[in-house]
Amino acid sequence: GFANNNIIKALDGERVGTLFHREAIKWASTGDVDAREMAVSARECARRLQALSSQERSKILLDIADALEAKEEEILAENEADVAAAQQAGYEKSLISRLALKPGKISSLANSVRVLANMDEPVGRILKRTELADGIILEKTSSPLGVLLIIFESRPDALVQQIASLAVRSGNGLLLKGGKEAKKSNAILHKVITSSIPPSVGEKLIGLVTSREEIPELLKLDDVIDLVIPRGSNKLVSQIKAATKIPVLGHADGICHVFIDKSADLDMAKRIVLDAKTDYPAACNAMETLLVHKDLVQTGGLNDLILELQEKGVSLFGGPKASCVLNIPEANSFHHEYGALACTVEIVEDVNAAIDHIHRHGRQVITFLKTIQLLRLAHTDSIITEDKEIAELFLRQVDSAAVLHNASTRFSDGFRFGLGAEVGISTSRIHARGPVGVEGLLTTRWLARGSGQVVDGDKEIVYTHKDLNLEA
Template identity: 90%
Template sequence: MKPGKIASLAVRSGNGLLLKGGKEAKRSNAILHKVITSSIPPTVGERLIGLVTSREEIPELLKLDDVIDLVIPRGSNKLVSQIKAATKIPVLGHADGICHVFIDKSADLDMAKRIVLDAKTDYPAACNAMETLLVHEDLVQTGGLNDLILELQEKGVSLFGGPKASSVLSIPEANSFHHEYGALACTVEIVEDVNTAIEHIHRHGSAHTDSIITEDKEVAELFLRQVDSAAVLHNASTRFSDGFRFGLGAEVGISTSRIHARGPVGVEGLLTTRWLARGSGQVVDGDKEIVYTHRDLNLEA
């Protein structure tokens, strides 16, 4: 938890907030909470931002679906899954970050090396780090795959293969395609074409962030249209999937949900729509003899 950043997003979006940090930072969280609440104007009230200090309080809070609108868990797959299973309150976030990079047969291989190395080694523990590398089978014949594998190994990346890659590259077979290493390790698999890559991503991915490296614009557009992930990139590292890098400013997290906010979530993702109407006695009356005209009006709230 980064309480200052999260609190600023809550204040900016007009939301009350209950913060829960890790027990290993209990004293730091208390001090930061005091600093944050002391800076809130009296007209707003310091109670806008609360602090939960005990894990035992969480189960009871998760029952309060009548007063809590949203839960945003930040942590392990196990934590997020447990919270989702324990509450009726909508949960915003992601459990897994199984991010893929697919290298197409038409890829610029020098570019591919830069992107793959960045996606895996820039910050391996990040949720937007590459966990699975998919490679077009034609690159096995040209030797392009071998060069890339050597680059990864030289950077200290442990490689595990799918059924095809483990045989071709003589590397240990991965236990599962749906695995988030969060370290200098990744799974490699060889696929027939872009359609096979898309199918693999939909079957084994987590709808977080996926990237294609190709010089073929038609193949790129097919991938961008059909991969149903929160962020889909062309010729760029998966590490770009980030609120700051996307220009959102502070980020509360990344959501793989298909309802409400998706992808990096900033202030806009913490807002919902409310309709205000000012009339002078209008009634619907079955829409008899009524013509609706819709236009934007500049009105003060």
């Protein structure tokens, strides 16, 4: 109360420490909603969404797609303001690259939403039908999880294509917290999307959290929020896991490897490696480490590839062997994620050595707050080889969320996997792993239809447990 202007601030309705006007609650903005109210509203709206027919839910998505295209100029103007502010603030180029909505992006987002709208209905699908006993049928069906809290960094396009549209398609309520660097972009996208949700469902189906201070409160709501999906750095994922009892599906960056075997087609290898590193260097599925069979050093095949990478502007760092052979700076760590035009190169003895390297460095134990250790599992890895036995060995034994043969790591993506879109790429084992599409946002329920049966100690009932056709 002794600081300058604090009494005046309190009389104007502000709270200063423990000092506030007794009627300040009456002056509070009705637009300010606390965390619990926001989560409860999302759940109530989600139940109304689930009550709609499949065609009605699809129409919401189609309306969202149309609205995105209709408001393209407004969206791009707000995004340009975010990008300019990020550049002025000196953010890294990789973050600015993820932040910017490039030409044609809005049209691409709208088309992705339409793809989801036209997918087969995922909610209420019968997965298994069983006759328990004469006259009683049990069905296992797909069901929404409930309310999702998604905390994401930098990418406003993810709000539309990979988060909000998937929530609507899967019948879930949604709370979003984007990075401050995308504040204007997220706000306009949220406004466009929620304006397309009919009153019968309610625009509070998708809530936008604007304050970082609200996150700790949201993470306490394990009775209202069913799943947290943090999308971003390993530090972010670790912090969220350590701060909540709510199940966390960890979408994190990862060390993606490409291994070139001695039998590889070198022209193919060049194409794949260049794509894996340069197509979108900031992506979580971009190659960070290139492993090369030792025999390729002797044949000169490695030198050609190194020149190609350098010509594309890729900065190269070597492991202990490669740095000596190729005369490049030694990498500080095999765990480093560049997220830019840079990668680590190392020479290995054979496919078994490559697999061992991936298992050692593709997964990582992260120590958080000095005492809490969290295991980050491997993301995506690829082998380039013409030897089918070697390829199968690699595919079977590399314990990563996605493993590929003669293909770029950039294919590890929900859209490219045919999932329509993805809410993230999970490096966890439970409850989903790899690109997480609609199915990863569903759980199951059991529905039984009887005709008056009772258990009564199982005296009068004869269990048949007979599998039935899914169609009734």
